[in-house]
Amino acid sequence: MSKYSLAVDIGASSGRLILGHLENGKLQLNEIHRFENNIVQKGEHYCWDVDKLFNEIKAGINKCKDLDVKPESIGIDTWAVDFVLLDENNKPLTDAVAYRDPRTDGIMEEVFKVIPKEKLYLETGIQFQKFNTIYQLYALKQKSPEVLKKAKAFLMIPEYFNFLLTGKKANEYTNATSTQLVNAFTKKWDHELLDKLGINKEMFQDIKTPKTVLGTLSEELVSEFGFDMKVVLPATHDTGSAVISVPELEDTIYISSGTWSLIGVENRFPICVPKALEYNFTNEGGIDYRFRFLKNIMGLWMIQEVKRNYNDKYTFAELVDLARSEKEFNSIVNVDDDRFLKPENMIEEIQNYCKETNQQVPQSPGQIAKCVYESLVDSYKHAINEIEEIFEKTFPKVNVIGGGCQNEMLNQIIADVTNKEVVAGPIEATAIGNIVAQLMALGEIKDISQARTIIKNSFEVKTYKQSLVRG
Ligand SMILES: Nc1ncnc2c1ncn2[C@@H]1O[C@H](COP(=O)(O)OP(=O)(O)O)[C@@H](O)[C@H]1O
Ligand SMILES: C[C@H](O)[C@H](O)[C@@H](O)C(=O)COP(=O)(O)O
Numbered sequence: 001m002s003k004y005s006l007a008v009d010i011g012a013s014s015g016r017l018i019l020g021h022l023e024n025g026k027l028q029l030n031e032i033h034r035f036e037n038n039i040v041q042k043g044e045h046y047c048w049d050v051d052k053l054f055n056e057i058k059a060g061i062n063k064c065k066d067l068d069v070k071p072e073s074i075g076i077d078t079w080a081v082d083f084v085l086l087d088e089n090n091k092p093l094t095d096a097v098a099y100r101d102p103r104t105d106g107i108m109e110e111v112f113k114v115i116p117k118e119k120l121y122l123e124t125g126i127q128f129q130k131f132n133t134i135y136q137l138y139a140l141k142q143k144s145p146e147v148l149k150k151a152k153a154f155l156m157i158p159e160y161f162n163f164l165l166t167g168k169k170a171n172e173y174t175n176a177t178s179t180q181l182v183n184a185f186t187k188k189w190d191h192e193l194l195d196k197l198g199i200n201k202e203m204f205q206d207i208k209t210p211k212t213v214l215g216t217l218s219e220e221l222v223s224e225f226g227f228d229m230k231v232v233l234p235a236t237h238d239t240g241s242a243v244i245s246v247p248e249l250e251d252t253i254y255i256s257s258g259t260w261s262l263i264g265v266e267n268r269f270p271i272c273v274p275k276a277l278e279y280n281f282t283n284e285g286g287i288d289y290r291f292r293f294l295k296n297i298m299g300l301w302m303i304q305e306v307k308r309n310y311n312d313k314y315t316f317a318e319l320v321d322l323a324r325s326e327k328e329f330n331s332i333v334n335v336d337d338d339r340f341l342k343p344e345n346m347i348e349e350i351q352n353y354c355k356e357t358n359q360q361v362p363q364s365p366g367q368i369a370k371c372v373y374e375s376l377v378d379s380y381k382h383a384i385n386e387i388e389e390i391f392e393k394t395f396p397k398v399n400v401i402g403g404g405c406q407n408e409m410l411n412q413i414i415a416d417v418t419n420k421e422v423v424a425g426p427i428e429a430t431a432i433g434n435i436v437a438q439l440m441a442l443g444e445i446k447d448i449s450q451a452r453t454i455i456k457n458s459f460e461v462k463t464y465k466q467s468l469v470r471g
């Protein structure tokens, strides 16, 4: 029997702990714990409840005892850019502020006064999202310089949980690249950039790569859980882990479909050409120093907020069914408009946009949902055209991975609008990528190529082709 690895995958809307092990050359998964994640108001900021999330992680680990399974390793991945700062006593200096917090409004423009946008892109290759870590730290420096001065350790969210598990501090490469503070060519923290911004470079930890064994559990946790585990660094940026699970990357554009839609390709080198800057593509770090050439699209965040606005009266599946029935409704919004990043009420924001653009205003839940899905695909289509322009080639296939690949209507609209073959799955791509990185660290899987073969043979996918009648 092969060793068990435990993946902790926490996205912006949900977290899950999934056991994985190899059996007869296939990867067997067992989801042992799932919980909601969401932004909470703490003082004047939107924050993540990291104490609650760590308690959920421990609750999930404790379920292993009920299953009589002692995993050999554990690996944690989460959303990107956000962080915790520790003081000299290893205590958090601030709450874990969420990337949707307005504290970075206008900060990007302030940073461009210190380092021109084009130079920043040429050095880091990272897309300009106003919530990137670089802007969060610059906002903190301007508003609370005394906090930054006291900071002795910068830990991104997965690394903070690793610290709570092991007492060890390290930054992991794939997530570090999302900060826009790592040089795309040296793959190290850009100390010249940090000096220019007046951000203390000493608080950043050594950058480790995926498959690194960080350490083992603290004595206190070993006695709580009843067993020890190796704490392995997967690609701790959840999208970095998700992309590992794309079984066939040749001629394929992936859409990591969850709270965000991350649409792109895997590359061996960074692409920082003017067109990539103009279209705002990113070169986030991948496993084995590959690159994830992609862009953020607002994603299913919008339907999550619509669902919340309806007080969770409808499930995601019911919203899809209601959307299907609205065949005549065709209004479209620009999902990537900042107005949809954190509106008071998503339904009203969508309705106002349609009013302002003289389109039919969606009224029913089905019309609202259909508007979200059609609008997302409109943005996907533009991104695909941009990718094909930059690569000067046509990609015949789109692979939708993550929770959003369960949305069969969305998959079909993608196939209809792009006239490409759409492959849906695996759903838990992030956790799968997390697990195979751990199994590589344990010597159970040789390399990424073998991992992708195992993944291809282990999980069913569904294929969609352009339909004759647009549903
Ligand atoms: N049964 C379903 N039908 C349609 N969409 C679904 C279904 N289940 C989940 N989803 C979609 O998947 C999304 C969550 O994907 P997930 O990858 O878990 O997100 P994250 O990792 O960002 O928390 C939901 O917002 C929802 O839109
Ligand atoms: C803020 C980042 O762009 C975001 O974390 C994105 O990179 C990402 O990883 C989103 O993952 P979800 O699972 O939360 O959609």
Ligand SMILES: [Mg+2]
Pocket (backbone or CB within 6 Å): 010, 011, 012, 238, 258, 259, 402, 430
């Ligand atoms: Mg996710």
